[in-house]
Amino acid sequence: MDTPRAQSGLPTSSLILDINGIAQTVEVHPWTTLLDLLRSELELTGTKKGCDHGQCGACTVLIDGERINSCLKLAVTLDGAEITTIEGLGTPGDMHPLQRAFVEHDAFQCGYCTPGQICSAVGLINEGHAQGRDEIRELMSGNLCRCGAYTNIADAIEEVLSAQAGTPQREAAE
Amino acid sequence: MLNQSKTVGLPVSRIDGPLKVTGQARYAAEHFGPGMLYGHVVSATIATGRIRAIHTAAAEHFPGVVKIYTHDNRPKTAYRDSRWKDAVALPGHPFRPLENDRVLFDGQPVAFVVAESPEAARDAAGLVQIEYLSEEPHTDIVAQRHESYEPPVPRMKQFMPPPPRGDAEAAFAAAAHRVSADYVLSGEHHNPMELFASTVLLGTDGALTIHDKTQGSQNSCDYICGVFSLDPGKVVVKNSFVGGAFGQALRPKHQLFFAVMASLDLNRSMKVEMTRQDMFYLTWRPSCIQTVSLAADAEGHLQAVMHHAVHATSRHEDYQENVANWSGLAYKCENVKISYEIAKLDLATPGDMRAPGAATGMTALEAAMDELAYAAGIDPLELRIRNFVHRDQNQDKAITSKALHACYREGAARFGWAERSAAPRSMREGDDLVGWGMAGGIWEAMMSKGEAKVRLSVDGSVTVSAAASDIGTGTYTILGQLAAEAFDCPVDAVSVEIGASDLPKTGVEGGSWTAATTGSAVQAAAKAVIKTLLTHAQSMENSPLKEAKVQQVEIAEGRLVLESNHQIGVSMVDILEAAGLEAIEEHAKVGPDMLTMMRYASYSHSAVFVEVKVDEELGIVRVTRVVSAIGAGRILNPKTARSQILGGIVMGIGMALHEEGMIDHRTGRIMNHNLAEYHVPAHADIRDIEVIFVEEDDDMASPIGVKGLGEIGIVGVAAAVSNAVFHATGKRIRTLPITVDKILQSEAV
Known part of the structure; x- marks a missing residue:
């Protein structure tokens, strides 16, 4: 190299x-x-x-x-x-649940803040503080998205968060 | 054409999505090549004056530094201004980096350091010492408004005010209800998340492949070929992925110039990435001061509309946008006077930013309409309905479609507008004052000239190509959908090739015209492929389509069939094989229909409803709910379309509450050139947003019925927020953004 x-x-x-x-x-x-x-x-x-x-x-x-x-x-x-x-976290052929949720919810437009948003969301879920939408918004506020996809990002994270809450035995993301 | 649909109109997920969410999508700075050098720009620290001396010795001795360029040693470039004028250039003298010792604005690039590593270039740039002869700067639009002038050379004819109609002054004086006020908008900065960057990869044959952050690969290509007198056959500019732009990347930026200049001079590949700070010294939405005067009779019918706007431009170019003309066509009124001027400031040339002009002008008009509603004692929505107009009175033309009544009706119903109590300060929730405000939006539905190629291969795969850009708009996906629709195949059987200057000619990605233009070109090229297929099918022996006309056939399940009877047809594979072809490729050109344009004007419309909660003690405003109803013709993809509107709304909330380029007018320097001090909306600022697309059939706006969505989402949002703040607090704040200090210092009326 x-x-x-x-x-x-x-x-x-x-x-x-x-x-x-x-x-x-x-x-x-x-x-x-x-x-x-x-x-x-x-x-x-x-x-x-x-x-x-x-x-x-x-x-x-x-x-x-x-x-x-x-x-x-x-x-x-x-x-x-x-x-x-x-x-x-994943590849186009084998996406992480958050990556899949981001695509499904159109949680990005230009895609430039997206890797940071997704890694931050993985970290957020690992931290275990976020229970619902208000906490997601507050605790994701260090990740700016100029395309304004915030509501869709919150939808994507909320979906993965609640799916994981339904399976408490599973390791958070990662 | 606008009827049945298997793909178009469905909420298809972005086809480039998996690449973006896995980090595989590569942006301008993310390409590599052997022997790469890195550049860093040294920016001026005065707003106006001259460079007396540049001392580069210390920087030249920094380990890894290869060369430092200043106005004294820069390579020769084109002499004539015409060679420097890109497709979006303005009347005036285009900026030339390192042209001479003159400094025209804070942050102007005055030296360029090339080194073996980006850190070496950056650190050495800090060692370049410059002595200036500083002059007195003028950077305040409010102070300079009296130095304004009508642009002597219009950027576009339609940006010039329409001739006055009726007698606005007399009608204003005689009317029952009158409002008149000044509205001030701060300068705004686009701040796309991706830093401006250009990577120049030098081929062995001297050819250049350039990855550039741009909204038009062909615009960048033509620009550098003009400036450096390059053979256009030896330069390809690519912008496969663009990390946001919002108008800032319409014109080529200086990092492209520097990367190409140094690459040619040093015969090496080059990468230049701007800093976030540098990006505040580029194209910005100009600060603007507007005076809007409205008058109505006792029933609220508009009797007079007067709108005067003055916005900033630079010393060297006359930036122009359509700020005020919207006031002559948004509502029915016989007495209208519109005037528009610009004023030179010692700042970089402003430029188009999301809904340029409309976002500014409609903010003032729609705030003034709210003031008039209160003056006349009429509900703000009802006032707009009473002044509905079916015709473009500025141009005296019919309108292709205007589903604005539906926007009002559906938006108001979803929002619950009927529950609003009219008096300011009359709604509360806990300690918060609650306010509900609304505004209308309008944007021109444009189509430009564009070309596309469509290729159908014997394996059933389809390739679409055009030099269009996807700046987050969903271009990849909608073009794939249109091709999939034409060939009745899944979207993933279509490969979409865009974002390169060697593809079929396409204008810059701006003005909300890409879907209408490139989408129509793709549809036309697909039709041409089908026509060729039919010709080949008809030369087959015993062809069942012998008598068929091209208007009577379509593709269904891999066969070319009669629309009226799918039993009659031939498989596409058989047609290609019989003709001995691997593929059929056709090229199409489209453009606006001049006959239609002579008789009709075309606009997208919106009605946006906003709820704010205001903690008056702290002066904090929160936008808690937004409903935006949009009439924009046919929606190709409700998922990506909705995102475009969401993005416009979020940026509109920023305009209303957060975004303000702060200048120290004593020095003419920008004070908050970073994302910590220039506030853009963050997650916590954005609550519930609902988007409604109302039904609107329009077969005149563009051949595919599309009006465009990139701009309309932001128009009117800042006014709706400001009207909601008034409803909550009784405070009419006419200088945006509405920050804590303004809430605390204003008196309720």
Whole structure:
């Protein structure tokens, strides 16, 4: 792979990350964010850059099951972490229940905030706080959608949430 | 044509949906190639003046930096302005990055750093030092309104005000009920979620493949071929997926210019991605001040309508949009005077943003209609019904269809409007004041020239292609549906190829005309394929379709059959095999029907009803319920159509309550150029929204009966919210957005 980032003469650290179930050794500069590592170096472009300031949520991924803005996380701090990106949740032929619900409810238009919304929704369900629509709205407010698909996003998450509430034994999402 | 339907009209899920929800859809910055370089723009930190000196030495020594471009060393580009004018260019002088030492607006790109990594480019950009000779900026539309002028060169003839009719001033003076007020709208920023980006992949033969964030791949392609004198045969621009745009990506942006410039100069592939901050220095919805005066007789019949609008433009271009003309055609009135001017500010050139002009002008008109309703003591909905008009009085033309009565009726019923008590501050729930407001919306139903190709293969698969764009609008899906309908096949048997400049010619994706235009082109090309099929079928031995005319046949279950009797027909595979063909491909061109356009005007209409709850002590407004009833002709896909309207409503709520580009007028600089300080609606701001599409048959607006949906959803929403705030609080707030401070500082009337 072409790795323009690991520039000669500049410091790097070696770390092991489990990304979507595959352990990988990566060399990163201390200033490289998890977002830039995923997007530019590993070409996992499903994780989106919308502001690079932790203001929009487009870059949301799961670290050890918790949702986080990957633009605010330096990769070098993550040695040994388990990272799940949108690519790790499902594929077009084998979608995660939330991915299927997003398609069914038309919970996106341009699709750019969508991976972040879905990863955030997985994290939300893992947290176990959201019981209904008002909580979904409140707890998803870190993920902006400029196309205005909010009501459909809430519908999609509510559907998956209530399906899981009906099967309490099942591990939440993931 | 508009009758039976197996696919069109059904709520089909987006065919590009699975790619989008799994992160497989690739946007402009998400393409890779060997030897890629990265660019970062240095933006001006003054609003107007000159660059005295640029010091690049420190940045040049930063590890990984390849080259720094300024106005002193930029490569040669086209001399004439005409070469820089894209398809959506405005009267005036198009902006040329790094043209000279002049700074025309805050954030103007003044240097460009190329490096081996994006971080190196970014960090080195921070080391470029610029000395400016700053001049006094003028960025406040309210202060500059007296410097306004009528645009000497109209952007479009129909943006110019219609001639006055009747005597509006005299009728206003004589009328029983009068209202007149100024309405101020802050500048807004589109903020699509995707950052503007261009990736230029250099081929071995010098050909360029460019992934660009644009609403028109062919517009971007023509622009760079003009600016850099490139052979159009060696450039392909792609925009397979566009992460929102809302008008901001109609014109090519400077990241495209820089990416191509550096790629050609350095002979390397290039990627340039803007920052969110950079995107506030681009195209914006202009700040606008409007004076609307309405008068009615004792029964509420409009006697006079006067509307004067002044909005911002830049120093170098005359941006224009149709703000005020809607006031001459929305309601029946014989005495109308409309005027429209622009004023130059030291800011970037404004541009089209969702329902450009209408979103601004109808907000003022529909707020004024609410004020008139209260002045006359008539229910706001009833006032509109009393002033219904069946004709476009501006152009003195008939209207192709106008199901606005149905919008009023169905919207009001669903909302429960009849339960409203008229007096302001008369409805409460707990500590909250409750307000119900409504407004009407209107947008021009347009169709432009467009082309498409349709290919039917011997395996039954269908391919549709056109250089159209899907900016979240559902273009992929509706084109697939139209082709599936024509060939009576499942939508997943159709592959839709759009988003590339080498596909059949299509205009930019804007103005709500893509479905009408490209959809009609696809239908025409599909018909041409069927015609060719019939010709081949008729040359088969003992063909049962020997005498059939093309109007009498259709495709059903893989066979070309008589419409009147499906028993009579030939299988498509047999026809192709008999003709020795692998596939039939036909190309079609469509355009508006000039004869119809001479006699008719065509518009989509809406009625939007809003409930707000206001905590007066804190000044907080919540939009708790919205019902929007839309009359927009035929709905190809109620699922994606509904989403378009939802999106318009959400952006309209933003316009009413949140969105405000804040400028420090002392320095002329934008203060809130980020998503934490420029508020767009978030999940918690948006509660229940209901969308109703009323029945509306229209076979004149476009050959497929479609009027377009991208704009109409937002029009009137901000007025409905502001009218609801008045109903809740008795406070008439005429400067948008209606923020906490304005609620707290206003007096109830």
